[in-house]
Amino acid sequence: MTAWLVKSEPGTYSWQRFLKEGSATWDGVRNYQARNNLSAMEKGDQVLFYHSNVGQEVVGLARVTKESYPDPTTEDPRWLVVDLKPVRSLESPVPLSAIKSHPHLKDLALVRHSRLSVMPVSPSEFKALLNLSRKKRDPAQ
DNA sequence: GCCAACGTTGGC
DNA sequence: GCCAACGTTGGC
Numbered sequence: 001m002t003a004w005l006v007k008s009e010p011g012t013y014s015w016q017r018f019l020k021e022g023s024a025t026w027d028g029v030r031n032y033q034a035r036n037n038l039s040a041m042e043k044g045d046q047v048l049f050y051h052s053n054v055g056q057e058v059v060g061l062a063r064v065t066k067e068s069y070p071d072p073t074t075e076d077p078r079w080l081v082v083d084l085k086p087v088r089s090l091e092s093p094v095p096l097s098a099i100k101s102h103p104h105l106k107d108l109a110l111v112r113h114s115r116l117s118v119m120p121v122s123p124s125e126f127k128a129l130l131n132l133s134r135k136k137r138d139p140a141q
Numbered sequence: 142g143c144c145a146a147c148g149t150t151g152g153c
Numbered sequence: 154g155c156c157a158a159c160g161t162t163g164g165c
Contacts, residue, residue: 009163031148053163096164115147115162 003126004041005048005058005110006084007117015049015059019086023065026118027073027081034118038080039068047084048121048129050110057093058129062086090133104128 006026008014018024029035041047041064049060066083073081099105105128109119121129 007163056164113147114145114164117162 001042001045002040003046003048003121003123004037004064005050005108005119005121006062007050007052007110009053010051010055011053015051015086015089018049018062018084019060019089023083023085025072025081025083027071029071029081029118030079031115031117033116035078035080037118037120038082040120041067041082043067046087046126048126049086051093052117055093056097057095058090058099058133059093060086060089061130090130092133094129094132098132099129102128102132 010016013024026038029038043064043066045064047062047064048058049062050056050058062084064082065085068080068082070077071079071081096110099108100111105111105125108121108125109116113119
């Protein structure tokens with residue numbers, strides 16, 4: 001079982017909307033690498049939800065509820081979707097800057113391949129990210 | 142708003 | 154099959 005990270009622009013589809021709706025079909029992926037990652041997802045896998053562009057932080061944790069199937073938003077059979085459901089918001093969102101400055105997270109695809117929208121996260125990276133999300137904010141800031 | 146990085150398209 | 158042109162993503 002692998003952990004994953006998916007990106008969404010909050011203006012397009014936000015974590016708040018995902019929470020409110022209670023589930024999502026992760027459609028619209030039109031990149032082969034991202035598509036391959038979708039197809040490798042298994043039911044029950046944990047998925048971190050990242051706000052790209054605006055926010056630039058990991059905001060929540062979700063889970064795969066349905067493994068990949070053809071993207072209903074296109075006739076093109078090459079593209080796939082999975083279904084996700086929200087699990088919980090992170091206590092404290094993990095900003096990209098914190099990920100970049102964490103020595104163990106430098107190789108995360110989020111950092112190395114900033115345009116990839118669906119990526120695997122190793123167990124140790126996943127643990128590190130969750131640890132960062134538990135860290136209390138500096139009261140001075 | 143800019144632009145670097147990257148992916149895709151199409152002419153040759 | 155190469156590569157220039159173009160479009161998109163997303164950090165800054």
